[in-house]
Amino acid sequence: MVSTTTTELMKKFFLLLSVWILHVQFLMAQPQVQSGQLESLGIFKSNFVQDRQVDVWLPNGYSSEQKYQVLYMHDGQMLWDANTTWNKQEWEVDENMGKLLEDKKVPPCIIVGVHNVEAIRHADYFPEKPFKSLKKASQDSIYALKRGTEPLFGGIQIDSDDYLKFLVKELKPYIDTHYAVYTDRSHTFVAGSSMGGLISMYAICEYPEIFGAAACISTHWPGIFSNENNPVPQAFFNYLEKHLPDPATHKIYFDYGTATLDALYEVHQLKVDEIMRTKGYTAENWETRKFEGENHSEDSWKKRLAIPFTFIMN
Template identity: 55%
Template sequence: MVGIWNGGKTRHQDYFPQKPFEKLSQAEKDTINAQLKRVGRTEGCFQPQSDNYLKFIVKELKPYIDKRYSVYTNRENTFIAGSSMGGLISIYALCEYPKIFGGAACLSTHWVGSFTTENNPFPNSMIRYLNKKLPNPKNHKVYFDCGNQTLDAMYPEIQKRIDSIMVKKGFNSHSWITKYFPGENHSEKAWSKRLGIPLEFLLSSTPQP
């Protein structure tokens, strides 16, 4: 298991799915930029760098790990996981590199991208992206979850829309789980209590048709 340290000030840029953002109109990008400025997540013009971040993982970090340590290198034994924005970049990584990653665990996925659901065009763009780019459910596994307190309160309704896409794209109980945790908030303490669930799911037998 490899923990990748985040970039601090660049964390939001690194983890924000780039292609769904670039599909937004300029006015919609300006809206996201203003929303992120209000909470101090960007100072200038917000521009995601997640495509470069994923290239770092796939082209530099994974080859280093594969060469230096005794690990299985194939897709069936390679997974990516994270919480909040880390959950968002994890599902993006699975969609962008389906030949590298066999599954993704996305805890309290920050579907809103910014920090409000009001006048926020990003969730719809992300949903359209997933509708086109989700990988084959026969050889990929996906775990989602969320609570309903603090930041997590924004996620359940969007997650239900994501869940409908998972069904539409052929994911079933062998290849996909979404769990809801009423009363749980957006914190490391909350995620640590349930981390075992996605780990057991991803590391169990491979998806079945």
């Protein structure tokens, strides 16, 4: 017969073992970086959008004795470590930025990685004002679209205006007060790919006083997943013609590949390029690059990430 004391000891042992296993699982789920240091802010509370995870990458030698530029990046869970991503790919942001800083090709900076909420990512990142400029029939047909068996917009209304309010009115003030950063426009940037490219374009247009540069990588100009009978790109063009920020104080980078989903983009990017020229953008403050043979994936984006980083930060 097992004594009461032995039973209690066994209970404590298994409780401690369970806590240890959970701790190991937590550590295994956390992204590991090869350069610099990654700080998790945990689930960041918001009054505008659904709460979400936020990470802050600090470069090697980070010190509160100096000031750093700030780059806000979307799809934060895809940036650092392929071992923790759904498709086992990553942007290699820490490796890319760490090497640029080591070679002194960009000024000192920190990177804020804002995780997406998968089910509502399309609703968060789809530029709201261009969408609302569409006829109601077009809006309704777009809202009815599905990706697989799930609603494309997660069953909610497009709320990218609120997503930008979250970045500008909640997250940025926190970063500005908790890290040694410049807070002005000329040192504050935004970047993302695909739908993240669209919301980066939208961010610099909606908040030109906040963001001085945007990197829009593999920008998803169709908004949905077909170019056929699609009114969305024209709505984006009309919006850009009215809302592009002043080229004297802003820089914008675009790029695209030619394979998989990126094959849809060139026809639209060429029209965007015409608008950029008309609005006074030149090689000094705007760049569009085509990457022949590259597809729509983190494996493609990580290979060229140093190019937009260097362009927007210098």
